[in-house]
Amino acid sequence: MGESLKKVIADNLKAYRSEKGWSLSRTAQETTVSKAMLGQLERQESSPTMATMWKIAKGFDLPLSALIEPGLLHSKKAGPTPDKLDDIFQYKILFPFDPKLGSEMFLLVLPAGKESYSNAHAKGVVEDIVVISGMLDIFIEGQWQSLKAGEVLRFDADQEHAYRNSTAENAVFHNIIHYR
Amino acid sequence: MGESLKKVIADNLKAYRSEKGWSLSRTAQETTVSKAMLGQLERQESSPTMATMWKIAKGFDLPLSALIEPGLLHSKKAGPTPDKLDDIFQYKILFPFDPKLGSEMFLLVLPAGKESYSNAHAKGVVEDIVVISGMLDIFIEGQWQSLKAGEVLRFDADQEHAYRNSTAENAVFHNIIHYR
DNA sequence: TAACACTGTGCGTTATAACGCACAACAGTG
DNA sequence: CACTGTTGTGCGTTATAACGCACAGTGTTA
Structure with missing residues (x-):
């Protein structure tokens, strides 16, 4: 073995x-x-x-x-990760963490002109971004990339990453965190 | 044990x-x-x-x-479940099935006045609905319930269920299927 | 100080996982 | 028909999981 x-x-x-x-x-x-x-x-x-x-x-x-499986299962995770939802984001919990499914889902709003940095999550954590409206920049693996409404991104969240909204309107997106 | x-x-x-x-x-x-x-x-x-x-x-x-874990792991599932996406729905695959995460995600559009029935999935399958715009009715466990934009529903999809749009405009929603 | 409780480790014993092998049953071929 | 190959099961043997117990070390209390 x-x-x-x-x-x-x-x-x-x-x-x-x-x-x-x-x-x-x-x-x-x-x-x-x-x-x-x-x-x-x-x-x-x-x-x-x-x-x-x-x-x-x-x-x-x-x-x-x-x-x-490697990494601890975050149990009783009733709220979003603290390093993500500072006083910059507005948010709504769509589906709280469910240990059976191993994921949680949020609706996030990053106001115009704001940006937010996130520490690396535990090893193996995967994040999905689905932009609903506006334009969202994601910093991952050393570079920024832009997503407009309808565009998606899946990335390994066990590394530093950041979100930025350079436009004059809110960026609204879904954020799904998979803990596996 | x-x-x-x-x-x-x-x-x-x-x-x-x-x-x-x-x-x-x-x-x-x-x-x-x-x-x-x-x-x-x-x-x-x-x-x-x-x-x-x-x-x-x-x-x-x-x-x-x-x-x-109970139930077979569906591998190489590259497309949406056939019983869901007939010629009623318009759809876009946001994240194809990933065996590591055990889920897949679609953007679905149910046109005005249409409805669609779905057979029961395999045992243990869970479905998430997140309404982006419009109004969506879901038939589950013997009754219809309505979701408007911003509202969500999670249900066991190993039973018959249905979708209906009784309004005059498209219903747009995200549909996440968890195979665990 | 001594006594006590708690901690994790090591050891010998018991229980059972895992194995190789034999065998009965079945299917296919000449 | 006989022979060969394949299939899954049962049995006895070997290897190791899992245990109870003793013990050394640590910390606390009287």
Whole structure:
């Protein structure tokens, strides 16, 4: 098996455990998997069965995929990413984050003449932009590109990126963030 | 472990194997997992390790999640669902189906006075509607509901549903289909 | 200071995953 | 018909997952 999968599982287990502030003993209680086994997994010393994986996921109240895919699943994400919606954007949450679908969707309005910078998201996050009206500039991978109404862009959001509206009217667009 | 997970794995394994027309022997070669073990899995007689799961997924050229989540992963889906885009709708593909994200997105226009019926999708398919302009009626779970510009609806698309435009102008909306 | 509780690791034992092999059943060919 | 090849299943053996327990180390309290 790809040693990287063992590592992904180990990293995820350590991260979720840390996020909850659980010791191995507490985690063993919550998941009904032995403390010794959990330690083995975190040290990448064993390949767990699906039964064990299911117990762990259930104990953490997570979908199985959260344990096998790189990066943390942002749970209970009720609002937009803080680094995106400063006091520049106006926004509306169209569909809040749903762990089953792994995505969320916003309607965003970038007023005339404004721009906004965004830090890199977690690894693997993908962003969709669908311009509804106006003109929107996106800075990605070292260059600006312009999208007019009806145009779309999909890009890896695990890098710095920016939005700019150089025109005299609002830019309205949909922003879909996929966490996979 | 939830016996249902054993069943999901068994059903998926059988289905992907059947889709490729592989025998257990051929699958054993492609995945480097023994024929006897594959048979055990299909008969739900064992809980595989993650190492084994990884080998199977790799042999089938699938992501791991395809083996653990109910329903087949629709691969190479380059166009919209045939039962949706008859000669009533005008459409534009915004983002074609991407197996990694598990979704696709369309811009749809339902002309004034038209309606269109859709069969149930595969189990687990979820649909999002975001009305951009005009007024759109959606028939779901036995009743019609109206959405105006800016309004959204998310529903389980594994049931019959319909779209209707009772107004005198086009209804323009985004339609996102999540296959998970 | 000693006692106690908690933490994560290591070890030997038990349970079971994963295997190779044999076999019965079936299909196709000469 | 006999022979060959393919299919999936069952069985015993091997490898390893998963466990309970002991222990060293750490921190807290009386």
